[in-house]
Amino acid sequence: MRTPPSTGGYSLRAQAGIALVLLMVMLAIGTLAGYRAALQQHPSASPGERRFEALRAVLPARGTVGYLTDMGPWQQNQEPYYLAQYSLAPVVIAPDPNHELVVANCTSSGAVGEIAAANGFTVERDLGNGVALLRRLGR
Numbered sequence: 492m493r494t495p496p497s498t499g500g501y502s503l504r505a506q507a508g509i510a511l512v513l514l515m516v517m518l519a520i521g522t523l524a525g526y527r528a529a530l531q532q533h534p535s536a537s538p539g540e541r542r543f544e545a546l547r548a549v550l551p552a553r554g555t556v557g558y559l560t561d562m563g564p565w566q567q568n569q570e571p572y573y574l575a576q577y578s579l580a581p582v583v584i585a586p587d588p589n590h591e592l593v594v595a596n597c598t599s600s601g602a603v604g605e606i607a608a609a610n611g612f613t614v615e616r617d618l619g620n621g622v623a624l625l626r627r628l629g630r
Contacts, residue, residue, distance in 0.1 A: 543578035545618040546594065555583040557590035559610060559625065561602045571596055588612070590627075597621035 501509070550556065558565065558572060565572040565586045575596050576584045584594055588610050595603050595614075603623040607614050612625035 539574045540578045542620055542622060543575060546616075546622050546624060547579055547582075549616050549618075549624055550579060550582050550592075550594075553581055555585050555590060556624075557588040557593035558584050558586050559588050559593050559595050559606050559612075561597045561606050593625040593627070595621075595623040595625050597623075 558575065560568075560571060562568045562571055572584070572586055575594060579594070592615070593610075593612060595606055595612075597603050597606060599621050600617065600619055603614060603617055603621060603625075607623070607625050610625075611628050613628055614623050615626040616624040618624070
């Protein structure tokens with residue numbers, strides 16, 4: 492019987508296997524490089540999440556705060572409420588103003604003062620773009 496020709500001490504079958512493994516490694520590296528490039532072009536934080544970043548820094552690390560908005564009842568316009576809840580987790584955003592601290596999520600910075608005064612709050616921290624932390628008056 493004749494042995495198949497080989498080069499470098501490896502049979503042709505072993506060489507083909509090594510070549511296949513190297514090809515798969517190169518494809519995996521290319522895929523990871525593509526994912527990295529895509530993530531750099533499209534950051535994971537949406538504009539809605541970035542809107543609440545400064546507020547997250549001034550909220551307590553844990554606990555529950557209230558929620559006020561000038562966008563109508565939260566039951567009829569749930570998206571802004573759930574975006575605030577998602578962006579500020581692990582702090583729980585209760586969909587009512589019955590708390591000492593309340594997140595104001597308004598359409599403009601001018602509306603923050605109006606909604607605070609109308610509901611018995613003072614603006615603790617106005618973070619711009621309609622986002623503020625309110626504190627109940629008299630406490």
